[in-house]
Amino acid sequence: MPLLVMKFGGTSVADLARIENAAKKVQAEVARGYDVIVIVSAMSGETNKMVGFVEGTSKLYDAREYDAVVSSGENVTAGLLALRLQEMDIAARSWQGWQVPINTTSAHANARFVSIPREHIDAKFAEGFKVAVVAGFQGVSAEGRVTTLGRGGSDTTAVAFAAAFGAERCDIYTDVDGVYTTDPRITNKARKLDKIAFEEMLELASLGAKVLQTRSVELAMRYKVRLRVLSSFEDTDENSGTLVCDEDEIMESKVVSGVAYSRDEAKVTLVRVEDRPGIAAAIFGPLAEAGVNVDMIVQNISEVEVGSVKGATTDMTFSCPTNQVARAQKAMEDAVAAGMITYDGIVVDSDVAKISVVGIGMRSHAGVAATMFKALSKENVNIKVIATSEIKISVLIDRKYMELAVQALHDAFELEKA
Incomplete structure (x- = not known):
């Protein structure tokens, strides 16, 4: 059978x-x-x-x-x-x-x-x-x-x-009766997807979508297990819900398939860290050992002596869940005490949200970032941190603009259209 x-x-x-x-x-x-x-x-x-x-x-x-x-x-x-x-x-x-x-x-x-x-x-x-x-x-x-x-x-x-x-x-x-282009509670324009690729679902799950657990999608992608998400409270048939499947089963994807968000994010900045080889390992090694789930990372030069690289310092910014901030601060204090790093201070912003657009169509289409940033700019939403991968772009913004940003991006990429 x-x-x-x-x-x-x-x-x-x-x-x-x-x-x-x-x-x-x-x-x-x-x-x-x-x-x-x-x-x-x-x-x-x-x-x-x-x-x-x-x-x-x-x-x-x-x-x-x-x-x-x-x-x-x-x-x-x-x-x-x-x-x-x-x-x-x-x-x-x-x-x-x-x-x-x-x-x-x-x-x-x-x-x-x-x-x-x-x-x-x-x-x-x-x-x-x-x-x-x-x-x-x-x-x-x-x-x-x-x-x-x-x-x-x-x-x-x-x-x-x-x-x-x-x-x-x-x-x-x-x-829920399937996977939507975004949270229907934020915008009534959200549309249920008939199919979504494993890679897209994995990104959406890891970026805040609560439909499927991330490990389950990883396992499904590895073993090519076709998943179907559907409601237990509705009459269903073989065409109900959303099929999570291999990219080859999807004839033609939209450039962006969905907008995800995570409201429980914090931005942590180490101010004026010594800029030298191995400094990233000295920072993120202790964070990993402390069980801090670091996501977005940005490094920039904050001070350089004229004519020399000696004395250069860097500001190191990363994001993590808000409930892990205290653990991150303790890990950094311990790293200082152990002589692994030095810095002038830690600046924590616990009032941010992460907004992401996801789509396998990004691989072959240019201009996604420009469209995203223009849409946020029109709503006067300031971007604090940017991170990208092959099929996603994520930004950190002030949490009070989260729902506005999700709606603006959903409209900008016309996700309500099939």
């Missing part, structure tokens, strides 16, 4: 009525002739509740016990969905991560996949079972301990199973 992987997020299985709705969607695919592997998240809010229990019990908790607790929500959902399917006369069985087994590294709360053996689930399909309901977000380490994959890990679980089992497609059911 052809195989399909279906994933249901927390809002899609938030209560028994929604679990029944998910079961009906699985039933429809079984009726179409598929064997189905269903990956489920915990009911909406359950994981946060479990995290609260752990933190309320122990501030310096054992990460192994943390994983044992927070992974429990998915187990409940998997069992309930399997029971509901059985009541609908569909041969279904639930699986926890250790039962498959989903083999992972031992990095608790942020484990990575090692392997997903097929034998046990394939044997059940051979016995006549039609559906395997697997708890997402979890696995088992070589030591036999339960592990979790980090927030959004159920998306990654679904893609990993689709790759391991050679599934025809991986359908991600969520509370």
